[in-house]
Amino acid sequence: MATLQPNARFFVAGIASAGLVGLLVATVFTDNVSLPNAVKSSASVYAAEQLDWFTDIEETGKVVQLDLVAAPTIITVGGVRINSFAYNGQVPGPEIRVKLGDTVRVKFTNQLPQETTIHWHGVRVPNAMDGVPGVTQSSVKPGESFTYEFVPKDAGTYWYHPHVNTDEQMERGLYGTLIVEDETANEFDRDITWVIDDWLIRNNELYPHFSTMHDLAHDGRWGNLITVNGQVSPTLNMQPNELVRLRLINVANARVIAPQLRGLETTVIAIDGLPVFDEISLEDLDLAPGNRIDLAVQAPAVASSRSFTLVDTFTRQANTVAHIAVIGSPLPTRNFDWHYTPASQWEGIENEPVDEVVELDAEGMHMMGISWLMNGRAFPNHQPIEASWEEFRVIELVNKSSRLHPMHIHGQFFRVISRNSDADIEPNWRDTVLVGPRERVRIALAPLEKGEWAFHCHALEHAEAGMITILSVE
Ligand code: C2O
Ligand code: CU
Numbered sequence: 001m002a003t004l005q006p007n008a009r010f011f012v013a014g015i016a017s018a019g020l021v022g023l024l025v026a027t028v029f030t031d032n033v034s035l036p037n038a039v040k041s042s043a044s045v046y047a048a049e050q051l052d053w054f055t056d057i058e059e060t061g062k063v064v065q066l067d068l069v070a071a072p073t074i075i076t077v078g079g080v081r082i083n084s085f086a087y088n089g090q091v092p093g094p095e096i097r098v099k100l101g102d103t104v105r106v107k108f109t110n111q112l113p114q115e116t117t118i119h120w121h122g123v124r125v126p127n128a129m130d131g132v133p134g135v136t137q138s139s140v141k142p143g144e145s146f147t148y149e150f151v152p153k154d155a156g157t158y159w160y161h162p163h164v165n166t167d168e169q170m171e172r173g174l175y176g177t178l179i180v181e182d183e184t185a186n187e188f189d190r191d192i193t194w195v196i197d198d199w200l201i202r203n204n205e206l207y208p209h210f211s212t213m214h215d216l217a218h219d220g221r222w223g224n225l226i227t228v229n230g231q232v233s234p235t236l237n238m239q240p241n242e243l244v245r246l247r248l249i250n251v252a253n254a255r256v257i258a259p260q261l262r263g264l265e266t267t268v269i270a271i272d273g274l275p276v277f278d279e280i281s282l283e284d285l286d287l288a289p290g291n292r293i294d295l296a297v298q299a300p301a302v303a304s305s306r307s308f309t310l311v312d313t314f315t316r317q318a319n320t321v322a323h324i325a326v327i328g329s330p331l332p333t334r335n336f337d338w339h340y341t342p343a344s345q346w347e348g349i350e351n352e353p354v355d356e357v358v359e360l361d362a363e364g365m366h367m368m369g370i371s372w373l374m375n376g377r378a379f380p381n382h383q384p385i386e387a388s389w390e391e392f393r394v395i396e397l398v399n400k401s402s403r404l405h406p407m408h409i410h411g412q413f414f415r416v417i418s419r420n421s422d423a424d425i426e427p428n429w430r431d432t433v434l435v436g437p438r439e440r441v442r443i444a445l446a447p448l449e450k451g452e453w454a455f456h457c458h459a460l461e462h463a464e465a466g467m468i469t470i471l472s473v474e
Contacts, residue, residue, distance in 0.1 A: 051390055053343050054413075054448060059151055060101035066094065068118070070162070070174060071111035077199055078225050078232040082206045084173035085112055091230050092195045092251070093160070093176025100155045100182045106148045108140065112169075115139035118148060119163040119454075120178060121290060122273050122431045124411055125150040127451025131163045132410070134380070135452050135470060139164050155182035156273025157193070157247040157292040167253060167460040168210040171200070171221060175251045180273075188245040188296070189331060192236065194310075196287070196321060198223030198252045211461045216370045219404045220254025220459035226312070228322045235307065235323040238299040240330035245269075246295045250287045254459040256404060256434060257287040257321070258314035261297070263306075264324065267338050270294035271428040274413065275341040278427035286314065288406035290432035290458040298336050299326045343427070346415070349444060350423040354396045356385055360407075360435065360457070360467070361400040371466040372457065378466025385455065387447040387473045396442045399435045405462065407441075408432040409471060410453040414445040432458055447473040 073086040087093025098104055110116050117139050119131035129150045133139035140146045152158070158178040162169040177193050185191065200207040200223040215221045228234050238244060250257050259282060268280045272292050287293055303326050312319040357375075364370035371378040387393045394417070397407055413429035420440050435441045456468035 050344065050346075050392075051446060051448070053341075054154070054446075057101050057151070057153055059103070060099060061103075062099070062101075063103045063105050064096065064098045065105045065107070066096060067107045067109070068093065068176075069109045069111055070116055072113070073173075075173065075230070077227060077230060078201075080199075080201050080204055080206070080225075082173070082199070083208075084206075085169055086173050087176050091173035091175075093174070095177045095179060095193065096160075097179045097181065098152065100180055101151065103149065103151050104178070107145060108148060109145045110140040110142055113142055114165060114169075115141050116162045116164045116169060116174070117146070118160050119410070120148070120150070120158060120160050121408075122156075122158045122292070123150070123178065124153040124449050127411070127449070127453070130410055130451070130453065132454045133164050135454060152178070152180045154273055155180045155184075156270055156275075157249060157294055158273055159195075159249055159251065159292075161251070163454070165464075167215075167221065167464045170251065170460060171210065171223075171253050172206065173197075177247075177249065179247070187243070189239075189242045191245045191247070193247040193249065194228045194322060195249050195251055196257060197227050197230075198255045199225045199227065201225050211464050213370070215254075215461045216372075216465050220461035222255050223252065226255075226319055226321055233320050233322055235325050237325050237327055238297070239328045240299055240301050240303050240326055241333055242299045242331050243334060243336055244297045244299075246297050248287055248293045248295065250289050250291055252289055254289055254404075254461060256289070256314050256406065257312045259285070259287050259293065259310055259321065260313050261295070261308065261310045261324075263308045264300070265298040265336070267296040267336070268293060269296050269338055272413070272430045272432060274429045276428040277343040278340055280427060286434050288404075288432060288434040288458065289460070290406055290408045291430075291434075296336060296338060297324070299324075301330060301333065303327050303330075346417065346425050346444075349394075349425065350418040350442065352394050352444075354442065355393045356395045357398055358385070358395060358469075359398045359400055360405050362403070369465075372462040374455075374467060374469045377469070379456075379468035382469040384452075384470040384472045387445065387471060389447055389450050389473055391447065393445045393447060394442060395445055396440055397433075397435050398440050399438055402437040403462075404437065404459065405435045405467070406432055406458040407435055407456070408458045409445065409455045411449040411451065412445060412447055412453065412471070412473070414443040416441060417444050418442040447471075450474060
């Protein structure tokens with residue numbers, strides 16, 4: 001069983017740490033990682049059976065159609081009036097729920113005072129539907145519309161958000177969920193999504209300055225008010241014996257969450273949308289910005305007066321996220337036994353040559369601004385990474401900074417195979433992985449979709465400051 005860096009929590013340095021700026025001055029890229037670039041990986045040996053894991057879908061022909069309008073909206077969060085940006089007047093935006101094989105058609109209209117787009121995070125869409133301005137489409141100007149249409153290829157928990165000025169637009173509340181159901185939907189009494197966000201409130205309003213020097217020099221913008229579906233520490237009432245599929249999504253700009261839910265039977269069943277291959281303990285997982293974790297949560301057989309709490313233990317001081325109460329009359333007993341979707345263990349893959357090294361670092365000076373770089377370049381002055389369709393590529397993400405980088409690749413999935421040279425073959429696919437301070441994370445990427453795909457840090461302030469490149473799959 002792979003271990004997922006158990007308890008290796010990277011503490012976030014105190015919010016007001018002053019010495020940091022010094023670290024960011026004049027970074028030099030002479031460190032030699034001495035790994036051959038562009039060596040064709042024999043990981044293709046591992047590839048065939050793994051690519052088969054992504055089975056073809058049958059289209060149902062059913063079209064789920066929705067109008068989405070992004071507009072400034074006043075909402076109240078934890079008693080504070082917020083000048084939000086919202087989809088259809090609500091934060092989170094409407095949940096789009098379809099069955100695997102259905103077509104999603106979204107007629108999007110931009111009523112914001114600025115350009116925007118919609119990106120479908122984690123969804124394998126045709127490249128032209130991916131929502132990255134200047135790469136897959138032009139941005140949607142105020143007053144304009146754009147229709148997104150695609151058939152999701154994988155069942156699971158996905159979400160949508162803008163890809164323009166994302167540090168501001170997402171902090172103001174632009175995000176929603178896309179749930180793609182398969183037959184496992186019948187195994188649960190209820191299916192619930194918890195969209196976890198944080199808000200930076202100062203002087204009784206949403207702090208209106210984005211990508212500040214402070215945020216750029218640290219781990220991005222961390223709020224001081226955590227919400228679940230827009231509510232502060234809400235309570236979910238479950239009946240005794242009830243079995244809930246609980247989908248956790250971290251939509252915060254930059255906050256990493258280490259979710260713990262003690263006292264209830266919980267099983268991790270999917271990560272970043274896709275079913276896991278084997279047992280994983282929630283205690284060993286981070287929910288970094290962009291990540292999703294699906295849990296099967298089983299209520300005990302009898303109601304109780306104590307409630308159970310989802311806490312976030314990532315920071316020194318734990319945060320309460322939400323509660324679960326078990327009340328009411330019991331549902332019939334059931335024996336929950338999850339059937340894992342097996343995949344090969346990939347033993348030895350950590351010894352495969354690395355095809356590509358991607359260094360993550362910052363450059364800049366306090367007064368002149370900071371850029372966040374991938375291989376020494378800031379977007380749009382990036383160097384694209386090339387991959388051949390359906391040929392595995394082993395990529396080593398090398399964090400040369402002391403900051404957190406939740407790295408996300410559009411349109412594809414990958415598996416983590418090692419951390420800091422130690423084999424750590426995760427029993428799951430991902431689209432986003434947290435790379436801790438000075439950490440090296442090696443991934444095996446399955447380039448399943450052709451086109452030009454954004455590959456970036458999901459700490460949105462880092463992305464806005466250049467931490468984006470393009471993965472080109474041909
Ligand atoms: Cu949610 Cu480009 O990402
Ligand atoms: Cu980053």
